[in-house]
Amino acid sequence: MRPLSASQLLSLWDAGQRRHPIDRALLALALALPEEAPEGLADHPVGWREARLLALRNLTFGTQLDGYDACPRCGAMMEFSVDGNALLAELPLPAQDAVIELDGGKWRLPSSRDQALALEADNPEAVARALLERCHVDGNEPVSPAQIASLETLMEALDPAANIRLGMHCSDCGQHWDALLDVGNWFWDELGACARELLHTVHRLARAYGWPEADILALSPARRAAYLDLVG
């Protein structure tokens, strides 16, 4: 995997504007993992996608993740600061053909493709049911609410990167909770900020020197910064 170049960052930001977050993540990974067949990216487990996207985000924007979450008990905003690579090291990736057994049935882990198709259902419970029915490898009988809960727990244990949790503690009231880290949102926000800065740079250098956008994006970050200084 390599970090995204300035030109790839802008293309991704542009192409991702009207896409679903799952598609944005897959577009980013297609750029970062040219050795993988693009049509196969959607078949990996969801946690694989989230972990690879976090790795790409760490490479492109640096490993530090600073954010905050509201205490569920008293509402106080609590900050967190984690190292993205240390976080990745704690998240085991499951085999693509991992199977979960429950009540004599077998399920595979949901992939991005399963997730996207299940989203066509019209409420969260129907989405969860559709997802598990798609992943039921040896039958198609409906899953009970109790089975849905058990399968979700088993899947999360096997593919923890699908729902990345950060242990939080409230210094005001003592509450402990898990904050969910939405890697896709996080990456998209950072990408947006970076794209706006790049566009601003292109605008100033193109106006000063008459260079085309592609030439400005092809400069190293150090050269772009040096020319910006000269433009003043």
Ligand SMILES: [Zn+2]
């Ligand atoms: Zn609190």
